[in-house]
Amino acid sequence: MxxxxxxxxxxxxxxxxxxxxxxxxxxxxxxxxxxxxxxxxxxxxxxxPDAELTAQRPASTPAKAQVVGDLCERAEQVMRQRLQRPLDLATLAQACECSKRTLQLAFRNKHNCTPMQHLRQLRLAAMQEQLKLGASVKEACRTAGLPPHHRAHRPSVL
The missing domain is CATH 4.10.860 (DNA Excision Repair, Uvrb; Chain A)
Incomplete structure (x- = not known):
């Protein structure tokens, strides 16, 4: 052209x-x-051509959505397996066989948060579940992979 x-x-x-x-x-x-x-x-x-003037790219294709979903599911699986141990973005990306940036974009698209924010949410949910079952705060924190002095039980943090 x-x-x-x-x-x-x-x-x-x-x-x-x-x-x-x-x-x-x-x-x-x-x-x-x-x-x-x-x-x-x-x-x-x-x-x-008129088609080029009026055509719009789709925001997301089904194939892209599937890839993003699969990547996030794999990352969540790794997060749950390593919930009690420290986990950083580089290790998580390596376990998912992708770059850190790809993982961040996938989580932003699917969950509207970063992978580390999602990990924190999983840990807080695990801690909350342990507290509901009658565990002490120290035990709930240990099970969720949080330090024993974690302030998650304070309303300002949640």
Missing amino acids: LQGFELALMPILEAFVRSATSSAAPEHHQQALEQLEVAVLSTLVRLI
Whole structure:
């Protein structure tokens, strides 16, 4: 398409240069510039098919959504397996066989949070479940992989 645009634009540019150089009056330069603008826009409209002007990319394809879902499920599985142990983003990404950025984007798309924020939510949910079962705060924190002095039980943190 660019080659067609260049071919269609060449006579217009030549006419503009002739017009601009043939007269020293500023009003002639302005008129030539306006003619050039109209000519360029009409050439663009003529060369770009209507489908390209009105087509919109889909926000997400089913295949992309499936890949994101699979990646997040794999990451959540790893998080649950290692809930009691420290886990950083690099280790999680390596376990999921993807880059840290890919993992972050997948979680942002699916859960609207980062993987580490999601891990924290899983740990807090595990702690809450242990507390409901009658475990002490210290035991609930240990089971959820949180330090024993964790402040998750305070309303300001939740």
